[in-house]
Amino acid sequence: MFDFLSQKFSGILGWMKDKGRLTEENIQDAVNQVQNALLDADVPYELVQSFLSGIKSEIINTKLQSGLRPGEKFIKIVYDKLLEFLGGENNFVVDSFQIPSVIMVMGLQGSGKTTTVAKLANYILKQAKKNGKNRKILLASVDFYRPAAIEQLKILAKQVGVDFYAPDTGDSLKAAYDIYNYYKKNSYQLLFLDTAGRLHIDQDMIEELKQIDKNLEPKYKILVLDSMTGQESLNVAKVFDKSVGFNSAILTKMDSDTRGGAAFSFKYELKKNIIFVGSGEKIDDIESFIPERMASRILGMGDILTLIEKSQDLIDEKKSGDVANNLMAGNFSLQDFLDQISMVSQMGSLQKIAKYLPGANTISPEMLEKSQEEMKKFKAIISSMTKKERFLPQILDASRKKRIALGSGVLVSDINILLQKFEQSKQFAKMFRKFKPF
Ligand SMILES: Nc1nc2c(ncn2[C@@H]2O[C@H](COP(=O)(O)OP(=O)(O)OP(=O)(O)O)[C@@H](O)[C@H]2O)c(=O)[nH]1
Numbered sequence: 001m002f003d004f005l006s007q008k009f010s011g012i013l014g015w016m017k018d019k020g021r022l023t024e025e026n027i028q029d030a031v032n033q034v035q036n037a038l039l040d041a042d043v044p045y046e047l048v049q050s051f052l053s054g055i056k057s058e059i060i061n062t063k064l065q066s067g068l069r070p071g072e073k074f075i076k077i078v079y080d081k082l083l084e085f086l087g088g089e090n091n092f093v094v095d096s097f098q099i100p101s102v103i104m105v106m107g108l109q110g111s112g113k114t115t116t117v118a119k120l121a122n123y124i125l126k127q128a129k130k131n132g133k134n135r136k137i138l139l140a141s142v143d144f145y146r147p148a149a150i151e152q153l154k155i156l157a158k159q160v161g162v163d164f165y166a167p168d169t170g171d172s173l174k175a176a177y178d179i180y181n182y183y184k185k186n187s188y189q190l191l192f193l194d195t196a197g198r199l200h201i202d203q204d205m206i207e208e209l210k211q212i213d214k215n216l217e218p219k220y221k222i223l224v225l226d227s228m229t230g231q232e233s234l235n236v237a238k239v240f241d242k243s244v245g246f247n248s249a250i251l252t253k254m255d256s257d258t259r260g261g262a263a264f265s266f267k268y269e270l271k272k273n274i275i276f277v278g279s280g281e282k283i284d285d286i287e288s289f290i291p292e293r294m295a296s297r298i299l300g301m302g303d304i305l306t307l308i309e310k311s312q313d314l315i316d317e318k319k320s321g322d323v324a325n326n327l328m329a330g331n332f333s334l335q336d337f338l339d340q341i342s343m344v345s346q347m348g349s350l351q352k353i354a355k356y357l358p359g360a361n362t363i364s365p366e367m368l369e370k371s372q373e374e375m376k377k378f379k380a381i382i383s384s385m386t387k388k389e390r391f392l393p394q395i396l397d398a399s400r401k402k403r404i405a406l407g408s409g410v411l412v413s414d415i416n417i418l419l420q421k422f423e424q425s426k427q428f429a430k431m432f433r434k435f436k437p438f
């Protein structure tokens, strides 16, 4: 997700980071590179210009204080602008689907509506479960155009473990009424109404959606957009906005080789939020779209918070929370490092999670493989340390290192590498804290 932009931005900002002085020349150079990256990512020209002029005027007005180096200050300005473009502070959390609600899901054919309905239901169920709650969710479809469409939703509902209802009619408005009555009668908390898509927007489709909207008055209308269609998806969104209207959008297929232009431009162009992104074909492949985290990913600073959240289903919640807190608070110990490594190994291969880590785009598969081996060693090393050593690594003198090396079957040089990497993580956290309000 955002791999393309992230690769470009990491390069540009890596180059700017250590600049001791911001000159007209190096700023212009960086700005040109940002412009090329955005245009290559299929961001509309005017929008790129607006983004860049915001950055330039901010640089002119900026006073170099706040302890950031000039190069870092530039990155901070880009980060803030990026955040603003991606939606600023996100005001939607999935729990804020009010109960009871009807949620109508719309979009072109193949954009991912049906899959997304199932993913959302699954996501909401899981979130509720985490808080010790349950949700009574109904899935239903008014897609009578594609023969297998309703069956597809039925199978997905079963997989997620929520109810499904199919009315006995082929007329979409009648079906919508029938579904709505069933939802009311059985006191469901949420009804997801999957609708039919067409290859292109046509008047019939819009009319049908307008009719259902007028009669059922769904509280939420969500537009599903295929991120692979690039700028075209913005045009689709504009037509929906003018006709049926919608509250927010979900961008699917962000795991594909989309260059991310649509995600980048959506808020600016439509003045509405993206609330989720689809990141794969499986039912769990959905993430909430949190602009701060996306901005951080685009800049190659990783997205540790999402990674930690993803891991929470698998690991000790308190422990992961502690690691995150310690990392942010700056008292990250070797014990936390060990916990982090253990969490990572429980989540599967490094390749899978690397995309959430800072600077991940500069890491090759071979390096990841090597890191996986290294992690095993690190785990053994820290496990051989005393509690005091884990919290005060500065006491590790030659004789302690020798003892640990013997205990864990590694070389003293491996211990030094570990200490170096640990120091780097701390440094990164420090930089991260400077940028982030949390
Ligand atoms: N890689 C990837 N594939 C996705 C994602 N979301 C949906 N798909 C795939 O896209 C294809 C179309 O998804 P559907 O959910 O059937 O799309 P739809 O909008 O309901 O399609 P129609 O009902 O025909 O209009 C399926 O093969 C999905 O598995 C995603 O986030 N990533």
Ligand SMILES: [Mg+2]
Pocket (backbone or CB within 6 Å): 113, 114, 115, 143, 149, 194, 195
């Ligand atoms: Mg469908």
